[in-house]
Amino acid sequence: MHGTLGVAVIGAGRMGADHVRRIDEVISGARVAAVADVDGARAEALADPIDGAVACTDPVAAMDAPGVDSVLVASPGAAHEAALAAAFDRGLPVLCEKPLTPDPDSALRVLAAEQRLGRRLVQLGFMRRYDADYRTLKAQLARGAYGRPLMLHHTHRNVSSAPGCTDAQTVHNSAVHEIDVTRWLLDTEITAVRVLRPAPSGGAPEGLHDPQLIVFETADGHLVDTELFVNCGFGYQVSCEAVCERGTARIGDDRGVFVNAAGRWGGTIPPDFVARFAGAYDRQVQQWVDATRRGTVEGPGCWDGYAAAVVCRAGVQAQRTGERVPVDLPERPALYR
Amino acid sequence: MHGTLGVAVIGAGRMGADHVRRIDEVISGARVAAVADVDGARAEALADPIDGAVACTDPVAAMDAPGVDSVLVASPGAAHEAALAAAFDRGLPVLCEKPLTPDPDSALRVLAAEQRLGRRLVQLGFMRRYDADYRTLKAQLARGAYGRPLMLHHTHRNVSSAPGCTDAQTVHNSAVHEIDVTRWLLDTEITAVRVLRPAPSGGAPEGLHDPQLIVFETADGHLVDTELFVNCGFGYQVSCEAVCERGTARIGDDRGVFVNAAGRWGGTIPPDFVARFAGAYDRQVQQWVDATRRGTVEGPGCWDGYAAAVVCRAGVQAQRTGERVPVDLPERPALYR
Amino acid sequence: MHGTLGVAVIGAGRMGADHVRRIDEVISGARVAAVADVDGARAEALADPIDGAVACTDPVAAMDAPGVDSVLVASPGAAHEAALAAAFDRGLPVLCEKPLTPDPDSALRVLAAEQRLGRRLVQLGFMRRYDADYRTLKAQLARGAYGRPLMLHHTHRNVSSAPGCTDAQTVHNSAVHEIDVTRWLLDTEITAVRVLRPAPSGGAPEGLHDPQLIVFETADGHLVDTELFVNCGFGYQVSCEAVCERGTARIGDDRGVFVNAAGRWGGTIPPDFVARFAGAYDRQVQQWVDATRRGTVEGPGCWDGYAAAVVCRAGVQAQRTGERVPVDLPERPALYR
Amino acid sequence: MHGTLGVAVIGAGRMGADHVRRIDEVISGARVAAVADVDGARAEALADPIDGAVACTDPVAAMDAPGVDSVLVASPGAAHEAALAAAFDRGLPVLCEKPLTPDPDSALRVLAAEQRLGRRLVQLGFMRRYDADYRTLKAQLARGAYGRPLMLHHTHRNVSSAPGCTDAQTVHNSAVHEIDVTRWLLDTEITAVRVLRPAPSGGAPEGLHDPQLIVFETADGHLVDTELFVNCGFGYQVSCEAVCERGTARIGDDRGVFVNAAGRWGGTIPPDFVARFAGAYDRQVQQWVDATRRGTVEGPGCWDGYAAAVVCRAGVQAQRTGERVPVDLPERPALYR
Known part of the structure; x- marks a missing residue:
């Protein structure tokens, strides 16, 4: 297709509103054709200022609105399965915010439905894959710049967890x-998950074990540790160091303006993921729009959503037991190879 | 206006082609309506793949093409004055690549013409003003984060100069x-320029004095030095450190993936300005499109182009004489205050 | 004592030779009075150029040589117990290279012997405690600069392991x-150790599991992970990040001359521990000399050597079993509180 | 000589006291044999705790004290010429704190006197030459690691100037x-000096032009700029970037513990030169002691003190005139080649 892509945005909460703004103001070659939310006023507030966009309370009505060529699902996870089914019925390409669905069983049903269609329709919103630094790192690993990767060290720090x-x-x-x-x-x-934990930080809410060290094993023998610290207090930081046979490569160091003042050198740490990943969200949606207009689906899909759900379930079990929990994935279906 | 902005792109060389691609693929709310180049084949090669874009050899014909609401001037500097005059005649908003015109006299004529119109039509393509780091630095200086600025240290390094x-x-x-x-x-x-020079680098072409230290004085008493080294060989680097009364702030340090390998820590230096300023070009054009659709002109304009031309003339004289050359600017006209 | 401290250096291998040079050329207030090595020629080669230093093949003879006030034990670990016993008999203060002894049982015997003496004579050569960065980090943690420490992330990388x-x-x-x-x-x-391991690097010798992730738990609930990678190929790197309740503090980033050249920014990584810890060795010996001349013992001692031996034994068991291995330490004797 | 070097320290002020402590506690192979100060009580306070050190009010008496083999001159600059003359009469090697003497004329007299002796006795206290980073930088430049040096950019920042x-x-x-x-x-x-100046910082005392940009030219065509900012308020920083034909090399970036806390990343800036150059002072004195015991003189000497005095005089004239001031040095005498 060569015309402008008409998008039905399902869900008018924080993420949905952000995507509406993005499609309207940032993205080339797409327009918001419909907005759906159970709260009709919320949908209208987003749709009204946009020429040719209609507001609905029913996601299915939004998908059937005039000029809709595609769907962006930004509703709560529990509503994803039904929305995806409706999009599948209509053959509409979908950009679906994570999670695909809230648990492995429902994710497996979506996976089966897409396989029955015989073609991929869904791109899943794992936006870090569109971050420039992660992409450069992946390219370096893929070409073996430093030999085979052996370990990853992730850090993932947030100012504070939600209530x-x-x-x-x-x-x-x-x-x-x-x-x-x-x-x-x-x-x-x-293939396996462990969750190790120090005594919790005094900054963590009662009952939350924060920080955690989550250790993954992979089918190819990598060991991957993640410091997850969601009440670190000082800012939002995401980094990743790949330890390879002949070198290491790290992304995510804070940067920007470098200051000498008041006895200190350094810079500021962003308060949340927006500063760090705004570009990744933009690129994700632009590339989805571009691929969709070319009639293809690229990027992460239902298999990635299902696999993540299975690992998450194992991770939660590992938190509870303190033990190493194996992850059991079925073979990857042909559609996703 | 709420529709899509139709842009006539004047000039189909490197910059023009890049802007055509940008408007077609990256920018929201604009489309390429016409492309003009004295080399008609070059214009056609750019216009043909784009729905509704026409190719011309005459800039004025491009401005008069159907659906043209605005002009992006990317032709050689010597052609700018005529193109701007045609745009002024038609009341079309312009994004004009630097320089405004090649010398102060012609720049002054453009300035006078825009003043006769009584309103600003021209945004000048000083894209660094749209770089995220420069904008953060400006915001910090503007709010006096470290006291009054006293000095700037610029570095501007290129791999090699053009033949x-x-x-x-x-x-x-x-x-x-x-x-x-x-x-x-x-x-x-x-208000004044000096050019100081070491013995030239062996890497500089015969006859070129490279590197140079260019020192500016301002009307408010700042001292600004610039290391300009256009045959440094190792990459493209642009940095700026503001020395203020109570602190310094620096932008432009290279970054990206941080590597340990082969006995070294560090990262790579980009080969040219694209990696460093691609985002700034995108933001510049998007913000020009957004402002134009709102019926306003923002960003640098004809006064900035004229002032730059006057300082450049003084700079060239300072190169020749080795002396401090005062810069004589007339009072800034009301339209540009 | 106010005179110059006479030191008997036991062991004339790499470490012993380095300490002889250090005492002779770097350290204030001490001199080499005797050198002992089973290889008499090696002892003589070190002792001969030094005024008043004698060479011996017997460590005890070296301790009894004229002018000997103290002992520096740099012989192989298996010889430490006997050397320490001889020093204890003579009441001579000792700086003993790590390990105290090769295993917990012999370390416990040394500990008991020193307790019977009723006073501390031994400083153990854990030289990192004398590194300026580690000391600053410890001071920051001790004053609670960022709240209570929760986790440590260590990395310890070597170019290659010994044959x-x-x-x-x-x-x-x-x-x-x-x-x-x-x-x-x-x-x-x-209080506990785990050793987790990815598939070994192709750069590791046959049979060696390299790299490893060693995870310690402490009596106060800290979680401490260590990337140990002794065949990383690219240089010697030791770093430590303390994750605290309100901030993190990291030491060990490589530095020195910062270079832009050949398309890269960054610097060099030292090939071995000498560049990184030379200053720490000097400070360690100087502070031992100073304390000894004042008649005191400071720094790590027999208890630290014993505790390290017990944790090492658990670590080796954790390597073999892949399980979490608890560490059982007796109560710390009064002499070491 | 193989014995311990006996040093007469002339001047018991801040620098003298620091050197007495250094020789007593840090330096290997030397001892304080005498301390002289016009304030006898100050000399006694330093000498009394040291075995075998005598206190004098007369520098010459200190040089004639028993066991004195060498002289460390740390008295005010105006007293240097006389102290050096006395040392020359006695053939005593001297470590002389900068300046050699306060002005070019007196420096020239000292230079002539040493030439008459026919051998070098004086090492001048330009301690930066003993800083590890400067030495590495010099070694890299000397071996042409990045091609010929073209420019240097120095920064020299102090918290505040003395009253x-x-x-x-x-x-x-x-x-x-x-x-x-x-x-x-x-x-x-x-070969020439310029001093360029912005409007002074509000943090500078009345009448002081601070900061300044001092630009040197050299006999080999280098251009060297120095940001000198002695009331920057935020700490002590000294850096140097060498811009060469194929690369740049920079030293002096602040470092140490790297912290994430309170919304900021970075570290602290030292308050004064002690943290930055303590090691350089130690190395300077140790290497002077070592060379003196071997009977040689290494490091900077009278010629360097004289050349610095001549450039300083030109710099002060450049401050007054705002013009480029040529520096006229006679040919370097044979003794100093």
């Missing part, structure tokens, strides 16, 4: 990024 | 960026 | 430094 | 280090 955050949520919402990035950077599957 | 490059061209093509950035960061005018 | 190096030796010779530094920085004891 | 500090003193006390380091790193003489 009511549980141990399990730190895996599903935070560590899931390291799970996907590990699989993608190393081009392999995760 | 036939002259001393004067190093001022007009390279140092002109430091001239504009200095005026913009410090919000003042340059 | 015939075994898994157990990587613990006894390399990880032992992280064991001591962990106990010292956090002022607590290690 | 009553004048423009001339900023040259004599601060920039003199860059003068010596420039001559030494580039192995050439300075």
Whole structure:
């Protein structure tokens, strides 16, 4: 197709609103054609200022609105399975925010449905794969710049966790990024998980084990540790060091303006993921729009969503038991090879 | 206006081709409506793949093509004055690549013409003002984060100069960026220039004095030095350190993937300005499109082009004489205050 | 005592020779009074150029040589117990290279002997405690600059392992430094060890599991991971990041001259520990000399050597079993509190 | 000589006291044999705790004290000429704190006196030549690691100037280090000086032009700029970047513990030169002691002191006139080639 891609955005919460703004103001070759939210006023607030965009309370109605060529799912995870089914029925390409669905069983049903279609329709919103630094790192690893990768050291630090955050949520919402990035950077599957924990920080809410050291093993023998510290207080930091046979490569060091003042050298740490990954979100959506207009699907898909869900389940079990938990993935279906 | 902005791109050389690609693939809310180049085949090669874009050999014909709402001038500097005059006649907003025109006299004529129109139509392509780091630095200086700025130290290094490059061209093509950035960061005018020079590098072409130390004084008493080294051989580097009363702030340190390998720590230096300023070019054009659609002109304009031309002329004289050359600017016209 | 301290150096191998040179050329207030080595020619080669130094083949004879006030033990670990016993008999203060002895049982005998003396005579050569960066880090942790420490991330990389190096030796010779530094920085004891391992690097000798991730737990609930990579190929690197409740502090980043050249920014990585820890060795010996002349013993001692031996034994068991191995230390005797 | 070097320390002020402590506690192979100060109590306070050290009010008496083999001159600059003359009469090797003497004329007299002796006795206290980073930089430049040096960029920042500090003193006390380091790193003489100045910082005392940009030219065509900012407020920083034909090399970036805390990454800046150059002072004195015991003189000498004095005089004139001031040095005498 050569025309402008009409997108139905499902979900008008924080992520949905951000995507509406992005498609309207940043992305080339796409326009918002419909916005759906159970809260109709919220959908209208987003759709109204945009020429030709309609507001709906029903996701399916949004997909059926005039000019809709594709779907961006940004509703809560529990609503993803139904939205994806409706998109599959209509043959509409989808950019689906993570998670694919909240658990491995429902993810497996989506996977089966897409396989029955016989072609991929879904790109999953693991946006770190579109970050310039991660992409450079992957390219260096892929060409064997420093020999075979042996270990990854991840750090993932947040200022503070959301109210009511549980141990399990730190895996599903935070560590899931390291799970996907590990699989993608190393081009392999995760086969076991351990969660090791120091005495919790005084800055962590009652009941939360924070920080954690999550250790993954892969099918190709890599060892991958992740410092996950969601109440570090000082800012948002994501880094990754790949230890290879003849060298190491690290991304994610903070930078920007370098200052000497008040007896200190250095710079500031961003407060949240927006400063760090805004570009990755833009690139993700632009590349999805470009691929969709060319009639293809690129980037992570349902298999990646399913695999992440399986590893997350093992991770939560590892938190509970303190033991090494093996991860059992079925063989990767032909559609996703 | 709420529709898509139709742009006539004047000039289909390297910069013009890059802008055509950018508007077609990256920029939201704009489309290429016409491409003009004296070499008609070159214009056609760019216009043909784009729906609704026409190719012309005459810039004026391109401006008069259907759907043209605005002009992007990327032809050689000597052609700018005529192109701007045609755009002024038609009341079309312009994004004009630097230089405004090749010399102060012609720049002054453009300035006068825009003043006769009584409103600003021209944004000038000083893209560093759209670089994220320079913008953060300017914001910090503007809010007095470290007290009043006293000095700037610029470095501007290129792998190698273009064949036939002259001393004067190093001022007009390279140092002109430091001239504009200095005026913009410090919000003042340059009042004098000195050019100091070591014995030239063996890597410099015969006859070229490379590197140079160009020293500017401003109306507010700042001292600004620039190491300009256009045959450094090792990569493209642009940095700026602002020395203020209570601190210093520096941008432009190379970064990206940090590597330990083969007995060295560090990273790579980009070969040219694309890696460093690609984002700035994108932001520049997007913000020009956004402002133009809102009916406004923002960013640098004809006054900045004229002031740069006057300082460049003084800089070339300073190269020839080895002396401090005062810069004589008339008062800034009301339209540009 | 106010005179110059006469030192009997036991062992004329690499470490012994280095200490002889250090005492002769670098250290203030001490002189080499005797050198002992089973290879008499080696002892003579070191002693002969030094005024008043005698060479012996018997360590005890060296301790009884004229002008000997103290002993520096740099013989192989298996010879330490006997040398320490002879020094204890003579009441001579000792600087003993690590390890105290090769295993916990013999270390316990030394500990008991020193307790019977009723006073400390031994300083153990854990020289990292004298590195300026480690000391600054310890001071920051001790004053709670960033809240309570929660985790440490160590890295310990060598160009290549010595011929015939075994898994157990990587613990006894390399990880032992992280064991001591962990106990010292956090002022607590290690209570458990795990050794996790990726598939070995192709750069590792047949049979060696390299790299390893060694994870310690402490009595105060800290979690401490160590990347130990003794065949990394690219240089010698030792770093430590303390993750605390409100901040992190890291030491050990390579530095020195910062270079832009040949398309790269960065610097060189030292080939071995000498460049990194030469200053620490000098400070260690100077402070031992100073304390000894004042009649005191400071720095790490027999308890630290014993505790390290116990943790090393657990570490080797953890390598073999792949399991978490608890560390059982008796209560710290009163002499070492 | 193989015995311990007996040193007469002339001057018991801050520098003298520091050298007495250094020789007593840090330096190998030397001892304080005498301390002289016009304030006898000050001399006694330093000498009394040291076995065999005598206190004098007369520098000459100190040189004639028993066991004195050498002289360390740390008295005010105005007293240096007489002290050096007395040392020359006695054939005693001297380590003389900078300046050699306060002005070129007196420096020339000392130079002539040493030439009459027919051998070098004086090492001058330009301690930066003993800083590890400067030495590495010099070695890299000397072996042409990045091609021929073209420019140097120095920065020299202090928290605040001493009370009553004048423009001339900023040259004599601060920039003199860059003068010596420039001559030494580039192995050439300075042939001209310019001083350029922005409007002074509000943090500078009334009447002081701070910061300054001092630009040197050398006999081999180098251009050398120095940002001298003695009231920067935030700490002590000295850096030097050598711009060569194929690369640049920089030393002096602050380092040590790297911290993430309170929304910032980075580290602390030392308050004064002690943290930065303590090691250089130690190495300087140790190498002077070692060379003196071997009967040689190494390091900077009277010629370097004279050349620095001549450049300082030109620098002060350049401050006053705002013009380029040529530096006229006679030919280097044979003794100093």
